[in-house]
Amino acid sequence: MLQIWPLRGIPEVTAQSDLVALIADAAGDTLADGDILVVTSKIVSKAEGRMIAADDREDAITAETVRVVASRTSESGHTTRIVENKLGIVAAAAGVDASNTPQGTVLLLPVDPDASAREIATGLRARLGVRVGVIVSDTLGRAWREGQTDAAIGAAGVHVFEDLRGATDAEGRPLVVTMPCVADELAAATDLVKGKATRLPVAVVRGRADLVGDLDLPGARSIVRDPERDMFHRGADEAYADGFAAGAASVTGR
Amino acid sequence: MLQIWPLRGIPEVTAQSDLVALIADAAGDTLADGDILVVTSKIVSKAEGRMIAADDREDAITAETVRVVASRTSESGHTTRIVENKLGIVAAAAGVDASNTPQGTVLLLPVDPDASAREIATGLRARLGVRVGVIVSDTLGRAWREGQTDAAIGAAGVHVFEDLRGATDAEGRPLVVTMPCVADELAAATDLVKGKATRLPVAVVRGRADLVGDLDLPGARSIVRDPERDMFHRGADEAYADGFAAGAASVTGR
Numbered sequence: 454m455l456q457i458w459p460l461r462g463i464p465e466v467t468a469q470s471d472l473v474a475l476i477a478d479a480a481g482d483t484l485a486d487g488d489i490l491v492v493t494s495k496i497v498s499k500a501e502g503r504m505i506a507a508d509d510r511e512d513a514i515t516a517e518t519v520r521v522v523a524s525r526t527s528e529s530g531h532t533t534r535i536v537e538n539k540l541g542i543v544a545a546a547a548g549v550d551a552s553n554t555p556q557g558t559v560l561l562l563p564v565d566p567d568a569s570a571r572e573i574a575t576g577l578r579a580r581l582g583v584r585v586g587v588i589v590s591d592t593l594g595r596a597w598r599e600g601q602t603d604a605a606i607g608a609a610g611v612h613v614f615e616d617l618r619g620a621t622d623a624e625g626r627p628l629v630v631t632m633p634c635v636a637d638e639l640a641a642a643t644d645l646v647k648g649k650a651t652r653l654p655v656a657v658v659r660g661r662a663d664l665v666g667d668l669d670l671p672g673a674r675s676i677v678r679d680p681e682r683d684m685f686h687r688g689a690d691e692a693y694a695d696g697f698a699a700g701a702a703s704v705t706g707r
Numbered sequence: 708m709l710q711i712w713p714l715r716g717i718p719e720v721t722a723q724s725d726l727v728a729l730i731a732d733a734a735g736d737t738l739a740d741g742d743i744l745v746v747t748s749k750i751v752s753k754a755e756g757r758m759i760a761a762d763d764r765e766d767a768i769t770a771e772t773v774r775v776v777a778s779r780t781s782e783s784g785h786t787t788r789i790v791e792n793k794l795g796i797v798a799a800a801a802g803v804d805a806s807n808t809p810q811g812t813v814l815l816l817p818v819d820p821d822a823s824a825r826e827i828a829t830g831l832r833a834r835l836g837v838r839v840g841v842i843v844s845d846t847l848g849r850a851w852r853e854g855q856t857d858a859a860i861g862a863a864g865v866h867v868f869e870d871l872r873g874a875t876d877a878e879g880r881p882l883v884v885t886m887p888c889v890a891d892e893l894a895a896a897t898d899l900v901k902g903k904a905t906r907l908p909v910a911v912v913r914g915r916a917d918l919v920g921d922l923d924l925p926g927a928r929s930i931v932r933d934p935e936r937d938m939f940h941r942g943a944d945e946a947y948a949d950g951f952a953a954g955a956a957s958v959t960g961r
Contacts, residue, residue, distance in 0.1 A: 455711040455900050457914075523938040535938060543851040553876045592887070596850040596939040597797040599932050600868050600888030602895070604852070614854050622807045633846070633898060634854030641856070642896030644887060645915055646709050660711075661899055678853050684777040684789060685850040687943035696947035700954025 455660035459646045459653035460490075466654075468502035473576030476655055480581065487662020489586040489611055490577070491643040493654035495553055497569045497589055497607070498560045507559035510551050517547035517561060520680075523688020535594075535688065538562065541677040542606060544593050562591065566607025567672030574609040574668055586611030586665040589673070590640035596685060603644035605636035608673040612636075612664045635664055636673055709914035713900045713907035714744075720908075722756035727830030730909055734835065741916020743840040743865055744831070745897040747908040749807055751823045751843055751861070752814045761813040764805050771801035771815060774934075777942020789848075789942065794820065795931040796860060798847050816845065820861025821926030828863040828922055840865030840919040843927070844894035850939060857898035859890035862927040866890075866918045889918055890927055 460479040466472070476490065484490075498504070507513045518536040522543055526532045538547040540562060550560040563569045566589040574587040589607030594600075605613060613636035620631070643656035680686040687695070714733040720726065730744065738744075752758070761767045774791040781787070792801040794816060804814040817823045820843040828841040843861030848854075859867060867890035874885070897910035934940040941949070 455709075455896070457709040457711070457896075525938055533938075597932050597937055598858070598888065598891070598930050600886035600891070600930065602888050602891050632854040634852065634856050635899065637852070637854070637856050638895040638898050641892040642709070642711075642899065644892050645889065645896065645912075658899075676852050676854065678851050683851055684779055684787075684942040684944065685939045687946075688938040689941040689943075689946040690938065692941075692943040692946035693950035693953075696950025696952075697954035697957070698950075699947075700951035700956075701958050702954075703951070704955050704958040 455642070455658060457642055457646050457656060457658050460655040460657065461653070463496070463652065463655060465652070466496040466499040468499065468504070470500045472496065472500045473573055473580060476573065477577060477580045479655070480577075480657075482581075484577075484581055484583045484585060484657065485659065486584040487659070487665050488583065489588060489639055489658045489661065489665060490573075491588045491590050491640055491656050491658065492570075492573060493647065494562055494566060494589050494591040494606055495550060495560060496654045497563045497566065498550070499554075501563055501569065503561040503563060504554060504558045505561060506557060507549075508557065510546075510549060510559050513549045513559050513561065514547045517549055521691075522686065523691055525688075525690070537680070540566065540606065541674065542593075544591075548591060563589065563607065567609065567674050568607075570607035570672065571609035571668055578610075578668075584610075584665060588636055588639055590643065592644070603640040605640045605673040605676065608636050608670075610665055610668045610670065611639070612666055612670060613673055613676055615664070634676060635661070636676065639664075709896070709912060711896055711900050711910060711912050714909040714911065715907070717750070717906065717909060719906070720750040720753040722753065722758070724754045726750065726754045727827055727834060730827065731831060731834045733909070734911075736835075738831075738835055738837045738839060738911065739913065740838040741913070741919050742837065743842060743893055743912045743915065743919060744827075745842045745844050745894055745910050745912065746824075746827060747901065748816055748820060748843050748845040748860055749804060749814060750908045751817045751820065752804070753808075755817055755823065757815040757817060758808060758812045759815060760811060761803075762811065764800075764803060764813050767803045767813050767815065768801045771803055775945075776940065777945055779942075779944070791934070792816065794860065795928065796847075798845075802845060817843065817861065821863065821928050822861075824861035824926065825863035825922055832864075832922075838864075838919060842890055842893055844897065846898070857894040859894045859927040859930065862890050862924075864919055864922045864924065865893070866920055866924060867927055867930055869918070888930060889915070890930065893918075
């Protein structure tokens with residue numbers, strides 16, 4: 454059985470906050486070996502001072518954008534930009550966040566969420582004496598499906614994939630699905646208890662102790678697909694336009 | 708707190724199986740109002756006789772393909788086809804499944820997973836006298852991220868989205884993320900207890916009774932994005948090739 458619950462009593466996080474202390478205080482002695490904590494990236498960003506003044510959120514998005522993947526403007530004039538950000542993550546608005554942050558500011562994602570996860574996991578293991586894993590989560594949209602789900606953008610001490618390559622099914626046949634991304638599934642599961650409009654930025658998952666491991670396991674960066682291997686590294690309209698220009702040039706020689 | 712556990716004792720499902728009976732028997736009297744059952748699409752397919760002989764799985768994929776979205780052949784000669792299938796779902800191999808089905812056969816997805824979910828939910832509500840929701844789940848890959856996660860391809864009696872449009876955050880500002888796809892998050896969460904190589908095709912989620920509703924709520928079909936609204940309705944290479952041909956033709960007039 455899996456049990457998932459939010460940690461209560463975590464106060465408003467600021468750039469002076471010691472996240473390990475806040476989480477440890479809220480957890481008390483309720484954590485056990487094999488527990489996995491999923492920490493919303495928002496509070497990691499706040500604790501790391503990643504709040505910037507942004508009267509124009511769009512400028513912040515542009516600054517965080519490494520590569521525009523796709524862009525579309527609705528009839529109402531709203532532009533959605535799907536970009537690859539400095540973490541290699543493809544998401545709308547480069548992950549720049551205008552919710553749950555004071556008016557006139559926006560939150561950038563943590564500079565290195567895997568390192569942040571490792572710092573929190575190291576600190577909690579030392580302070581509480583329990584072997585826990587830590588995931589840093591963010592809310593992401595996705596291709597082909599409406600709505601958003603939470604996913605892992607940082608991880609430490611947790612296997613981010615369950616590696617079933619070479620495993621067989623109940624009838625001895627090789628499994629076709631071989632790489633469940635359990636880190637993303639853990640993040641999605643905790644979104645069900647954290648809510649969006651409430652101050653419950655940390656949740657615990659108990660019941661998959663087999664997924665907790667050493668702190669030097671690969672982080673969530675390993676989930677990001679290399680653009681060279683990605684069939685959707687560019688939006689359809691953008692790729693079409695690129696092709697069109699190349700096609701015309703190929704004929705005219707320009 | 709969320710509790711998630713697999714139902715044990717569900718035997719091998721065949722085309723003669725009464726899924727409602729099998730699930731009800733396995734559940735006994737352990738279910739309560741507000742519980743959400745997540746049923747792996749495999750057993751729904753088996754119960755609906757969606758097993759076909761397929762010495763060549765590729766033929767089955769072609770038959771289920773409405774539209775090829777993208778395709779890539781690796782150096783080893785393995786071709787991955789991302790296609791839109793008859794359910795409108797964009798996924799590798801059209802959802803045709805060669806695992807956990809007897810040798811020489813493949814499983815097609817259910818014809819109408821929302822209807823299947825509704826049938827199961829209706830039957831369980833009547834038989835067990837508890838107001839439960841039902842999700843039919845499948846394992847899907849995704850753009851930009853390695854690995855697979857479970858998602859909802861059918862749903863009944865469950866809100867598939869948490870509609871937060873117009874809601875505000877803790878500081879009274881409008882939320883930016885407004886459509887958490889809770890059905891996909893529920894499916895992902897249960898994958899953590901079901902496993903891939905074990906016979907645990909049904910799991911229960913308890914703790915989000917607020918997501919359970921009437922049986923005529925929109926199903927999982929509402930999660931599928933209309934290709935016209937999808938910036939990734941076509942793979943980058945395919946769109947580029949389309950554009951190239953059009954660009955060349957625009958100059959030559961052919």
